[in-house]
Amino acid sequence: xxxxRFGAPAVVAVAAALALSSCATNEGGATAAPGDDAAxxxxxxxxxxxxxxxxxxxAWIAAFQTANPDVTIDYDPAGSxxxxxxxxxxxxxxxxxxxxxxxxxxxGDFAACTPGTDLVELPLYISPIAIVFNLDGxxxxxxxxxxxAKIFTGEIATWNDPAIASQNPGVxxxxxxxxxxHRSDDSxxxxxxxxYLAQAAxxxxxxxxDGVWPLAGGEAAQGTSGVVDAVTNGTxxxxxxxxxxxxxxxxxxIKVGDExxxxxxxxxxxxxxxxxxxxxxxxxxxxxxxxxxxxxxxVYPVVLVSYLVACSExxxxxxxxxxxxxxxxxxxxxGQAAAAESAGSAPISDTLRERIVTAIDTIE
Amino acid sequence: xxxxxxxxxxxxxGDRIFSRSxxxxxxxxxxxxxxxxxxxxVQSIPALFAxxxxxxxxxxxxxxxxWPLLFGTVWAALIALLxxxxxxxxxxxxxxxxxxxxxxxxxxxxxxxxxxxPSVVFGLWGIGVLAPAVQPVYSWFVEHLGWFPLxxxxxxxxxxxxxxxxxVLAVMVLPIMTAIxxxxxxxxxxxxxxxxxxxGATRWEMIRMxxxxxxxxxxxxxxxxxxxxALGETMAVAMVxxxxxxxxxxxxxxxxxxxIAANIALSFPEAYALNVNVLIATGLILFVVTFAVNAVxxxxxxxxxxxxxxx
Numbered sequence: 001x002x003x004x005r006f007g008a009p010a011v012v013a014v015a016a017a018l019a020l021s022s023c024a025t026n027e028g029g030a031t032a033a034p035g036d037d038a039a040x041x042x043x044x045x046x047x048x049x050x051x052x053x054x055x056x057x058x059a060w061i062a063a064f065q066t067a068n069p070d071v072t073i074d075y076d077p078a079g080s081x082x083x084x085x086x087x088x089x090x091x092x093x094x095x096x097x098x099x100x101x102x103x104x105x106x107x108g109d110f111a112a113c114t115p116g117t118d119l120v121e122l123p124l125y126i127s128p129i130a131i132v133f134n135l136d137g138x139x140x141x142x143x144x145x146x147x148x149a150k151i152f153t154g155e156i157a158t159w160n161d162p163a164i165a166s167q168n169p170g171v172x173x174x175x176x177x178x179x180x181x182h183r184s185d186d187s188x189x190x191x192x193x194x195x196y197l198a199q200a201a202x203x204x205x206x207x208x209x210d211g212v213w214p215l216a217g218g219e220a221a222q223g224t225s226g227v228v229d230a231v232t233n234g235t236x237x238x239x240x241x242x243x244x245x246x247x248x249x250x251x252x253x254i255k256v257g258d259e260x261x262x263x264x265x266x267x268x269x270x271x272x273x274x275x276x277x278x279x280x281x282x283x284x285x286x287x288x289x290x291x292x293x294x295x296x297x298x299v300y301p302v303v304l305v306s307y308l309v310a311c312s313e314x315x316x317x318x319x320x321x322x323x324x325x326x327x328x329x330x331x332x333x334x335g336q337a338a339a340a341e342s343a344g345s346a347p348i349s350d351t352l353r354e355r356i357v358t359a360i361d362t363i364e
Numbered sequence: 365x366x367x368x369x370x371x372x373x374x375x376x377x378g379d380r381i382f383s384r385s386x387x388x389x390x391x392x393x394x395x396x397x398x399x400x401x402x403x404x405x406v407q408s409i410p411a412l413f414a415x416x417x418x419x420x421x422x423x424x425x426x427x428x429x430x431w432p433l434l435f436g437t438v439w440a441a442l443i444a445l446l447x448x449x450x451x452x453x454x455x456x457x458x459x460x461x462x463x464x465x466x467x468x469x470x471x472x473x474x475x476x477x478x479x480x481x482p483s484v485v486f487g488l489w490g491i492g493v494l495a496p497a498v499q500p501v502y503s504w505f506v507e508h509l510g511w512f513p514l515x516x517x518x519x520x521x522x523x524x525x526x527x528x529x530x531x532v533l534a535v536m537v538l539p540i541m542t543a544i545x546x547x548x549x550x551x552x553x554x555x556x557x558x559x560x561x562x563x564g565a566t567r568w569e570m571i572r573m574x575x576x577x578x579x580x581x582x583x584x585x586x587x588x589x590x591x592x593x594a595l596g597e598t599m600a601v602a603m604v605x606x607x608x609x610x611x612x613x614x615x616x617x618x619x620x621x622x623x624i625a626a627n628i629a630l631s632f633p634e635a636y637a638l639n640v641n642v643l644i645a646t647g648l649i650l651f652v653v654t655f656a657v658n659a660v661x662x663x664x665x666x667x668x669x670x671x672x673x674x675x
Contacts (some may be wrong), residue, residue, distance in 0.1 A: 186635070219608075
């Protein structure tokens with residue numbers, strides 16, 4: 001075998017690779033000035049969980065690392081279930097989850113926390129879910145929860161059905177078949193949408209709310225993008241998607257009490273304030289019992305509330321300061337504004353912020 | 365052989381290194397396959413007897429969960445194969461026996477390039493271009509031929525049906541099938557071809573008499589490789605297919621069975637605890653099915669031992 005024939009280029013290639021990679025290692029020296037008050041935070045924070053928070057987390061991490069150049073934060077948007085599981089095993093410092101831990105899950109051990117201490121669950125990401133449709137020349141429709149539920153069960157099959165027409169006087173509804181599009185993947189958006197239907201229209205929607213669409217029938221599409229694409233490219237289609245992706249499609253105003261409310265960040269944040277905390281939880285555990293059948297004025301009940309989960313007392317105190325600083329930034333007006341800008345979420349209200357800051361302060 | 369000691373060449377280090385590395389490579393594939401099989405089986409055992417109480421993903425028990433997925437997997441792959449096989453044989457014959465040499469090499473290269481397109485891109489093409497384009501065709505079929513069970517309505521409003529997914533799969537398996545058929549057809553003994561032509565056969569008769577019989581095992585191998593790819597294709601199906609989990613033979617409705625691979629891709633991100641084992645167990649089922657398909661194909665090829673290179 002003639003080694004020299006391959007040898008020379010190989011040596012050059014290896015040398016080049018080494019040279020190039022060593023260039024890359026010192027590019028990380030960010031030049032941003034650290035924050036004035038920061039006593040030079042440093043360390044690494046690892047989180048995982050809800051993909052719904054993915055783009056918000058990217059914005060938060062970018063801003064936080066710019067202000068604190070010695071800090072590295074990783075968030076793996078692997079999904080709520082995976083995030084909760086990783087947090088239970090102690091593989092991550094904090095988790096993102098589209099639902100709070102259930103009562104029976106809380107009794108288990110959390111490897112990262114001091115045994116016997118409470119969890120901190122903070123509703124830091126509120127995202128309105130828009131019900132979007134594609135009908136020529138119609139920008140918005142007024143519907144109540146029962147009608148929406150019947151459309152998605154297939155009971156109402158055409159757009160000019162009396163149930164739709166009676167709520168939309170003066171709108172020229174076509175005699176076209178309705179194609180109701182739902183998510184084919186397991187998703188927090190689906191679970192929150194179905195919880196709204198089940199609470200606000202229990203007689204029309206009888207299936208158990210779940211992240212996986214519980215009925216056979218209808219049209220399924222992968223992810224928020226898939227639903228938006230299917231609704232956009234189809235005719236007479238209706239679906240549900242994160243409100244930030246609803247541009248260019250018709251949206252449904254939902255009947256709350258006697259009024260029809262269109263989605264808006266303020267209305268989405270208002271439903272969280274109008275809802276009680278889940279009973280029987282620790283003071284730091286701000287799990288919200290969303291009251292989706294609320295009849296209050298100007299609340300939009302179809303929202304996804306995503307939590308950040310941390311320990312109230314960490315077994316290893318190394319990262320406590322970093323966790324509290326990061327969560328405080330997320331709860332601050334700047335943090336919420338950054339998420340609103342990048343992910344179209346609804347900034348939390350001042351009332352909720354006070355509660356959250358109180359909870360964060362107890363972390364040790 | 366005579367009873368004298370057989371002649372032995374003086375062993376050289378190069379020969380030894382080469383033969384050992386060849387043995388090592390052969391063993392490596394067996395070890396890899398065994399490792400994958402063991403992993404699948406170990407991870408699957410808890411799921412095989414799970415019920416809806418243990419794993420939230422299950423409607424009742426594991427077999428009820430996996431059966432529609434298995435049906436969808438095989439159904440979509442078979443439709444895809446039915447479409448891709450004649451086309452790939454046609455392309456291969458054109459390249460090997462009809463096209464001028466220069467065009468043939470360019471065309472072969474272009475078909476091979478199809479294999480370089482990522483499946484995500486095929487998925488995007490399926491959603492953005494193919495599905496809206498074929499939707500009117502589906503409407504026509506359902507309207508005029510709806511009495512035929514496969515074409516029964518209601519028609520999908522978006523065109524994202526199992527038939528669309530099968531078309532995408534067919535395009536994806538085309539390059540590998542074409543490449544194998546082409547190589548096999550090119551190896552037809554020239555004497556057979558010339559003999560057929562000398563006896564006055566037209567080019568088509570020559571292909572029927574000499575090329576296709578000789579290439580049959582190759583066509584079977586190509587089909588199996590294509591089928592394997594179609595059975596295991598994940599991303600394109602997950603994106604294109606409107607999967608609602610219904611077991612139905614209808615080609616043009618919104619309700620379609622999902623496939624095993626696509627279902628794993630869609631459910632895995634949010635799966636936790638025993639649900640992960642359930643998804644891995646469905647993967648084991650796919651592994652077994654693909655293995656069975658390959659075994660059957662190998663048996664078919666083995667009946668014509670003289671032409672197969674793999675024995």
